[in-house]
Amino acid sequence: MTDRTLRVRHLTRRFGTNTVLDNLSLELEPGSFTALLGRSGSGKSTLLRTLAGLDAAPAEAQLDLPRPVAVAFQEPRLLPWKKVWQNVVIGLDGRGLRDRAEAALQEVGLGRHLDAWPATLSGGEAQRTALARALVREPRLLLLDEPFAALDALTRIRMHALVLELWRHHRPTTLIVTHDVDEAVLLADRVLVLDGGRIAADVAVGLPRPRRHADPVFSALRRQLLGALGVELEEAA
Amino acid sequence: MSETHAATAPRDLILERPRRLSWPRLALPPQLRRFLSPLAIVLLWQAASMAGLISPRTLAAPSTVLASAWELTLSGELPAHLLVSLGRVGAGLAIGLSAGVALALVAGLSRRGEEVVDAPMQMLRTLPFLALVPLFILWFGIGETPKIALVALGATFPVYLTLFAGIRGVEPKLVEAGQVFGLDRRGLVRHVVLPAALPSALVGLRYALGSAWLSLVIAEQINASSGIGFLINDAREFLRTDIIVVGLLVYALLGLGADALVRLVERRALAWRPSLIKG
Numbered sequence: 001m002t003d004r005t006l007r008v009r010h011l012t013r014r015f016g017t018n019t020v021l022d023n024l025s026l027e028l029e030p031g032s033f034t035a036l037l038g039r040s041g042s043g044k045s046t047l048l049r050t051l052a053g054l055d056a057a058p059a060e061a062q063l064d065l066p067r068p069v070a071v072a073f074q075e076p077r078l079l080p081w082k083k084v085w086q087n088v089v090i091g092l093d094g095r096g097l098r099d100r101a102e103a104a105l106q107e108v109g110l111g112r113h114l115d116a117w118p119a120t121l122s123g124g125e126a127q128r129t130a131l132a133r134a135l136v137r138e139p140r141l142l143l144l145d146e147p148f149a150a151l152d153a154l155t156r157i158r159m160h161a162l163v164l165e166l167w168r169h170h171r172p173t174t175l176i177v178t179h180d181v182d183e184a185v186l187l188a189d190r191v192l193v194l195d196g197g198r199i200a201a202d203v204a205v206g207l208p209r210p211r212r213h214a215d216p217v218f219s220a221l222r223r224q225l226l227g228a229l230g231v232e233l234e235e236a237a
Numbered sequence: 238m239s240e241t242h243a244a245t246a247p248r249d250l251i252l253e254r255p256r257r258l259s260w261p262r263l264a265l266p267p268q269l270r271r272f273l274s275p276l277a278i279v280l281l282w283q284a285a286s287m288a289g290l291i292s293p294r295t296l297a298a299p300s301t302v303l304a305s306a307w308e309l310t311l312s313g314e315l316p317a318h319l320l321v322s323l324g325r326v327g328a329g330l331a332i333g334l335s336a337g338v339a340l341a342l343v344a345g346l347s348r349r350g351e352e353v354v355d356a357p358m359q360m361l362r363t364l365p366f367l368a369l370v371p372l373f374i375l376w377f378g379i380g381e382t383p384k385i386a387l388v389a390l391g392a393t394f395p396v397y398l399t400l401f402a403g404i405r406g407v408e409p410k411l412v413e414a415g416q417v418f419g420l421d422r423r424g425l426v427r428h429v430v431l432p433a434a435l436p437s438a439l440v441g442l443r444y445a446l447g448s449a450w451l452s453l454v455i456a457e458q459i460n461a462s463s464g465i466g467f468l469i470n471d472a473r474e475f476l477r478t479d480i481i482v483v484g485l486l487v488y489a490l491l492g493l494g495a496d497a498l499v500r501l502v503e504r505r506a507l508a509w510r511p512s513l514i515k516g
Binding site: 052053054069070071073075077079080081082090091092117118119120133137 | 410411413414415416417418419420424428429432433435507508509510511
């Protein structure tokens with residue numbers, strides 16, 4: 001297993017006259033958990049899509065990525081005509097695929113839904129299937145593109161715990177794109193704020209897990225990150 | 238409880254009226270009740286025929302039609318003609334469906350294929366294909382070829398149009414997910430694009446079958462010497478309205494059978510759809 005540091009240098013992306021990523025450089029430690037915050041249009045999705053290989057990187061950019069890469073999107077993006085287990089192992093070949101799918105599904109708590117159709121799953125179950133689909137590839141780089149944004153609050157809390165557990169167990173270099181500051185501080189060891197195509201803030205989160213919102217350090221980090229995003233909070237009386 | 242009920246719902250309006258006007262209570266399941274009015278119409282038709290209100294030259298009585306159908310079946314005449322008609326539809330459908338699927342794949346899966354195939358197909362489909370009968374007779378004579386060709390042509394367009402639209406309508410996010418998870422172009426077509434296009438293509442198949450029957454009816458009016466259409470035309474010469482009705486009934490049953498077949502295919506192939514999972 002080659003644990004590589006993720007390195008990005010000189011990544012510039014323009015759409016017309018609009019510069020979305022501006023000579024961006026980034027390094028992520030192997031096995032680290034990083035959150036990428038940014039307002040809409042800050043380029044965070046473009047960065048993730050480039051890392052996922054969905055958008056071709058320009059020639060002058062240097063990308064050195066841990067492989068294999070796996071992605072979980074905001075929507076589960078399951079193929080409705082394939083059973084849950086077939087969705088998990090889509091694109092893989094070899095023997096024992098069903099067993100591999102079953103193991104991954106058991107890890108996300110869906111061991112009994114192997115033969116279900118995706119249309120019968122709840123939103124949370126579908127997103128857990130998507131996580132299993134990413135995990136079964138044993139990725140060294142796990143990209144999460146606002147994966148919990150469409151879930152209800154209670155499901156989201158359970159998914160946060162699940163993602164942390166999976167990350168602890170498999171230790172892929174993980175990058176989660178989110179616009180939720182609380183989610184970023186809750187999950188990641190390091191939070192990056194993207195603004196105008198550059199990294200505007202790089203904040204280490206030294207808190208032990210599990211983290212509590214009521215923790216004063218949590219609040220301070222939250223305030224700092226919101227400030228970096230241009231949101232000023234009124235002082236509580 | 239009963240007092241307030243009586244106060245809010247006047248007895249004579251809501252409780253009594255339906256009882257007075259209600260239909261005779263039939264211990265029939267709702268599915269069977271649907272057949273009551275068609276049955277009544279047939280009975281009325283029979284009664285009118287027997288009373289001499291409908292002359293057999295206009296329309297034979299249902300009992301005569303049934304008797305003729307039985308006779309034609311026993312004599313082997315009806316099965317023989319039916320077999321010929323089925324053969325024409327079968328051959329025409331096989332050609333038409335293959336052509337429609339092949340053209341849709343070429344046009345749907347490649348830009349260049351679309352440029353070459355789609356424009357002429359869109360132009361041709363606006364032509365009522367039955368208007369091609371005179372040309373087909375000139376090209377193919379009056380044998381089996383123009384009949385099969387007409388059925389094939391009728392089946393090609395619905396399948397082409399719906400499969401092409403289905404392929405182009407595939408959700409781009411699913412294609413993207415497939416790419417991320419390692420599907421190559423062939424894998425994408427097989428696991429993402431074609432399954433996504435299947436519901437639309439099956440609608441096309443149903444249209445194609447309908448169109449194929451229609452083509453058959455028209456084709457069998459041209460100089461046929463066998464087939465259900467010939468049976469009908471021949472009966473016309475002898476004013477046998479009973480046999481004409483038998484022929485029409487056979488056409489109708491064939492159409493129903495084909496529709497049921499597609500439904501069966503849909504139930505099996507589209508088992509993943511939410512409406513079918515619960516049903």
